[in-house]
Amino acid sequence: MEKQIGITVKKEENFSEWYTQAILKSDLADYSPVRGCMVIKPNAYAIWEQIQQYFNERLKKLDVKNAYFPLFIPESLFKKEAQHAKGFNPEVAWISNTEDGERLAIRPTSETIMYDSFSKWIRSHRDLPLRINQWSNVVRWETKATRLFLRTREFLWQEGHCVYETREECEKETLLYLDEYKKICEELLAIPVLDGKKTDQEKFAGAIYTTSIDALMPDGKSLQMGTSHNLGQGFAHSFNISFLGRDEKKYFPYQNSWGISTRLIGAMVMMHGDNKGIVIPPKIAAEKIVIVPIQFEKTNKEVIKKAKELKELLKIYRPILDDRSYSPGWKYNEWELKGIPIRIEIGPKELEKKQVILVRRDTHEKKAVKYASLKKEIEKFLEDIQQNLFAKAKKFLEENTIEAKNISELKKAIHNKKAAKASWCSSQKCEDSLKDETGGAKIINITLNQPKNIKNNCVYCNQKAKYTVLVAKSY
Amino acid sequence: MEKQIGITVKKEENFSEWYTQAILKSDLADYSPVRGCMVIKPNAYAIWEQIQQYFNERLKKLDVKNAYFPLFIPESLFKKEAQHAKGFNPEVAWISNTEDGERLAIRPTSETIMYDSFSKWIRSHRDLPLRINQWSNVVRWETKATRLFLRTREFLWQEGHCVYETREECEKETLLYLDEYKKICEELLAIPVLDGKKTDQEKFAGAIYTTSIDALMPDGKSLQMGTSHNLGQGFAHSFNISFLGRDEKKYFPYQNSWGISTRLIGAMVMMHGDNKGIVIPPKIAAEKIVIVPIQFEKTNKEVIKKAKELKELLKIYRPILDDRSYSPGWKYNEWELKGIPIRIEIGPKELEKKQVILVRRDTHEKKAVKYASLKKEIEKFLEDIQQNLFAKAKKFLEENTIEAKNISELKKAIHNKKAAKASWCSSQKCEDSLKDETGGAKIINITLNQPKNIKNNCVYCNQKAKYTVLVAKSY
Numbered sequence: 014m015e016k017q018i019g020i021t022v023k024k025e026e027n028f029s030e031w032y033t034q035a036i037l038k039s040d041l042a043d044y045s046p047v048r049g050c051m052v053i054k055p056n057a058y059a060i061w062e063q064i065q066q067y068f069n070e071r072l073k074k075l076d077v078k079n080a081y082f083p084l085f086i087p088e089s090l091f092k093k094e095a096q097h098a099k100g101f102n103p104e105v106a107w108i109s110n111t112e113d114g115e116r117l118a119i120r121p122t123s124e125t126i127m128y129d130s131f132s133k134w135i136r137s138h139r140d141l142p143l144r145i146n147q148w149s150n151v152v153r154w155e156t157k158a159t160r161l162f163l164r165t166r167e168f169l170w171q172e173g174h175c176v177y178e179t180r181e182e183c184e185k186e187t188l189l190y191l192d193e194y195k196k197i198c199e200e201l202l203a204i205p206v207l208d209g210k211k212t213d214q215e216k217f218a219g220a221i222y223t224t225s226i227d228a229l230m231p232d233g234k235s236l237q238m239g240t241s242h243n244l245g246q247g248f249a250h251s252f253n254i255s256f257l258g259r260d261e262k263k264y265f266p267y268q269n270s271w272g273i274s275t276r277l278i279g280a281m282v283m284m285h286g287d288n289k290g291i292v293i294p295p296k297i298a299a300e301k302i303v304i305v306p307i308q309f310e311k312t313n314k315e316v317i318k319k320a321k322e323l324k325e326l327l328k329i330y331r332p333i334l335d336d337r338s339y340s341p342g343w344k345y346n347e348w349e350l351k352g353i354p355i356r357i358e359i360g361p362k363e364l365e366k367k368q369v370i371l372v373r374r375d376t377h378e379k380k381a382v383k384y385a386s387l388k389k390e391i392e393k394f395l396e397d398i399q400q401n402l403f404a405k406a407k408k409f410l411e412e413n414t415i416e417a418k419n420i421s422e423l424k425k426a427i428h429n430k431k432a433a434k435a436s437w438c439s440s441q442k443c444e445d446s447l448k449d450e451t452g453g454a455k456i457i458n459i460t461l462n463q464p465k466n467i468k469n470n471c472v473y474c475n476q477k478a479k480y481t482v483l484v485a486k487s488y
Numbered sequence: 489m490e491k492q493i494g495i496t497v498k499k500e501e502n503f504s505e506w507y508t509q510a511i512l513k514s515d516l517a518d519y520s521p522v523r524g525c526m527v528i529k530p531n532a533y534a535i536w537e538q539i540q541q542y543f544n545e546r547l548k549k550l551d552v553k554n555a556y557f558p559l560f561i562p563e564s565l566f567k568k569e570a571q572h573a574k575g576f577n578p579e580v581a582w583i584s585n586t587e588d589g590e591r592l593a594i595r596p597t598s599e600t601i602m603y604d605s606f607s608k609w610i611r612s613h614r615d616l617p618l619r620i621n622q623w624s625n626v627v628r629w630e631t632k633a634t635r636l637f638l639r640t641r642e643f644l645w646q647e648g649h650c651v652y653e654t655r656e657e658c659e660k661e662t663l664l665y666l667d668e669y670k671k672i673c674e675e676l677l678a679i680p681v682l683d684g685k686k687t688d689q690e691k692f693a694g695a696i697y698t699t700s701i702d703a704l705m706p707d708g709k710s711l712q713m714g715t716s717h718n719l720g721q722g723f724a725h726s727f728n729i730s731f732l733g734r735d736e737k738k739y740f741p742y743q744n745s746w747g748i749s750t751r752l753i754g755a756m757v758m759m760h761g762d763n764k765g766i767v768i769p770p771k772i773a774a775e776k777i778v779i780v781p782i783q784f785e786k787t788n789k790e791v792i793k794k795a796k797e798l799k800e801l802l803k804i805y806r807p808i809l810d811d812r813s814y815s816p817g818w819k820y821n822e823w824e825l826k827g828i829p830i831r832i833e834i835g836p837k838e839l840e841k842k843q844v845i846l847v848r849r850d851t852h853e854k855k856a857v858k859y860a861s862l863k864k865e866i867e868k869f870l871e872d873i874q875q876n877l878f879a880k881a882k883k884f885l886e887e888n889t890i891e892a893k894n895i896s897e898l899k900k901a902i903h904n905k906k907a908a909k910a911s912w913c914s915s916q917k918c919e920d921s922l923k924d925e926t927g928g929a930k931i932i933n934i935t936l937n938q939p940k941n942i943k944n945n946c947v948y949c950n951q952k953a954k955y956t957v958l959v960a961k962s963y
Contacts, residue, residue: 047560055553078530085522
């Protein structure tokens with residue numbers, strides 16, 4: 014019954030099919046009978062919990078409090094901020110609320126339901142800053158093709174919503190949260206990101222501006238990893254959120270909102286996975302080690318005894334002890350498919366030498382390690398894997414982001430599945446045109462730290478450029 | 489601006505209004521613009537997180553894995569198990585899914601959506617037991633009057649769903665999870681509960697039997713705190729969940745499901761709160777201490793310095809340092825309202841004597857404690873508070889659960905806002921009749937450990953009794 018369970022296509026040959034198989038076969042997720050929705054299986058949910066645990070710690074330090082607001086938003090409330098309503102309306106799922114005759118939106122995001130409460134909670138400058146976060150499900154009735162983790166009609170996320178006395182605080186913290194997201198991506202998920210501002214066309218509906226971090230995936234497409242929106246005073250006006258200032262006069266506060274989602278798990282799969290399966294960066298792996306005993310009838314008892322000792326010794330890494338009645342080779346394949354960072358092999362030969370074999374998931378490098386130095390070596394292996402994954406991804410990003418001085422260079426770059434750094438005059442006409450010319454690449458973001466002098470002219474119109482931007486196809 | 493923020497009615501005089509004020513004024517929750525839905529504010533969400541953290545640890549030990557299933561359930565799927573569909577149908581909120589023409593239920597519980605997946609995941613006895621848990625929101629479109637935390641149209645909960653090879657395992661673990669819930673109630677929330685089986689009328693729709701824990705609230709009404717359902721093979725047949733057994737033959741597995749919800753927070757408020765506000769049992773309080781400095785201009789600097797030292801010293805209890813510009817008395821009121829277990833007062837007099845004043849939230853007892861023994865005393869105070877709350881609640885339960893040998897004793901007990909232990913013949917007729925006779929009290933549960941010999945005859949028909957049951961009015 015030991016059938017092959019591996020991925021049947023190559024990542025470099027059929028990326029899209031490879032991605033789907035990698036997710037399904039590593040037991041991260043499953044399709045659901047509701048079109049566009051997915052089941053997040055325990056292996057993926059454990060990664061989400063690692064992200065939650067890490068970020069909740071950070072949120073506590075930043076004095077952000079977790080809360081929970083209703084799933085349903087009355088239509089009248091949902092439509093209070095005109096831009097916001099217009100932007101989200103096409104993808105809202107509604108239920109009919111027969112009692113009041115008013116439809117209820119199933120939250121695609123919670124600005125409107127939260128800010129209705131905020132307008133009651135905030136009276137004085139003493140109530141500010143107010144910093145609220147929510148971990149929840151949201152629903153966006155996508156009409157585009159859905160993809161596991163990347164675009165589903167329901168997904169899990171966190172949404173932070175802060176209210177400030179001053180514009181300056183608001184701007185500063187909008188970037189602060191973006192920076193927190195950058196840390197999650199780079200330090201936990203080992204995925205380098207580029208931070209920037211969205212163009213007006215691409216910003217969040219209702220925001221003054223949207224900042225984002227974006228990562229370049231192996232197929233040359235950019236994936237938005239997190240956003241932080243400066244909402245200015247627009248929602249405050251629409252929802253009548255005001256406060257008595259230090260001078261006893263009435264003011265409207267400044268707001269931001271920011272979010273990351275289970276999409277990050279999809280990014281991790283794409284970025285680090287290989288033809289043997291997914292690769293979970295150690296810092297985000299709930300179970301960092303699998304112990305595979307090499308079992309023979311004669312020595313089985315001693316081997317299992319030692320394996321159990323190792324499991325106890327290494328318990329902070331939550332090791333899996335796989336003593337099922339399959340062959341070692343079959344187990345190796347399965348755990349490689351599932352991306353466990355380190356495999357420990359132990360059999361009678363190892364027992365004799367008082368050692369184990371450590372195998373890294375990322376490089377497949379093997380090393381014999383004596384019991385005495387096992388803990389130290391494991392720690393080092395885990396760090397090395399984490400760093401190696403990031404370094405590889407960083408190298409990929411650098412090698413695949415090239416400068417494009419004019420439209421023909423840009424077209425070539427996009428054709429070759431690269432991202433391009435380009436200069437842009439800031440007109441929407443050029444933004445639209447370069448999308449047409451490249452067959453769909455768009456301005457991913459306006460680089461956050463702009464150079465003092467923009468080197469080139471606008472990549473499309475060749476007039477004086479205003480910004481350096483990142484251009485790529487995108488998810 | 490130091491207006492009184494306290495509760496304006498007495499718990500013993502107007503319990504219902506007291507409950508609502510206690511919740512709103514302690515910032516646990518707020519009403520929402522959607523009728524029957526509520527906002528769970530940070531103070532209450534923190535309690536929910538404490539429950540989650542504790543229970544997640546337990547679930548890991550019990551080898552239950554967290555996962556996440558879709559919010560939406562296609563109508564055809566939802567209706568596959570006839571009893572289940574019939575029971576839940578009246579309270580399901582539906583959305584129209586125009587593409588497929590089929591309505592989608594917003595999950596009131598997830599048996600049907602999960603078991604559809606289970607039928608794909610389970611092939612062999614090697615796949616069993618399967619133990620899955622989900623933390624999520626659920627929606628039940630209540631037609632009864634809603635109450636904050638106790639009955640809302642959306643609430644947060646966890647639902648566990650297990651699949652077993654044998655009936656025995658399934659029965660055993662159905663009770664195991666009930667016992668875990670009992671621990672949460674008694675050890676964390678300090679609320680004693682009575683465990684039992686629901687009558688056939690009251691069991692979960694689709695279950696063979698439902699076990700529950702129930703607590704007696706101060707108004708003499710029983711509140712269901714958690715349930716664990718033995719589903720037998722009914723869902724397995726409806727969803728075609730089968731496995732190849734050890735003898736290579738096909739079998740249907742046995743299943744259970746079990747849940748607790750944010751309702752527990754409402755129970756905590758009712759059980760322990762007093763006329764000054766809510767009282768959070770120490771084990772469930774995220775912030776266990778509030779430090780209130782007694783501030784005078786001359787000594788303020790030193791007092792604040794010491795208060796900060798204490799905050800650092802006691803950081804495992806996540807103390808709040810309240811150095812706002814309100815009077816100490818006002819702050820005392822606020823933190824009593826919010827139920828923080830211990831208050832530390834420190835002013836110039838205390839500085840001089842190298843001591844602080846500790847004040848217990850439950851008994852208001854004060855004690856001067858030298859710096860040197862502070863940590864030890866705090867630990868002791870917290871334990872004492874936890875024990876005292878439980879002991880008080882236990883005493884209340886015992887004093888308010890009385891034996892009723894016949895219907896007139898039962899009517900008297902219920903009239904006096906007591907719960908009653910009674911004997912029952914097991915007929916639905918008597919079950920219905922005693923409800924009518926008592927103005928709505930019902931059989932809460934059939935006591936789990938039945939006495940060998942039932943003492944009395946049926947409380948209603950006076951025929952031979954089969955069970956000892958708990959009868960009370962209920963939420």
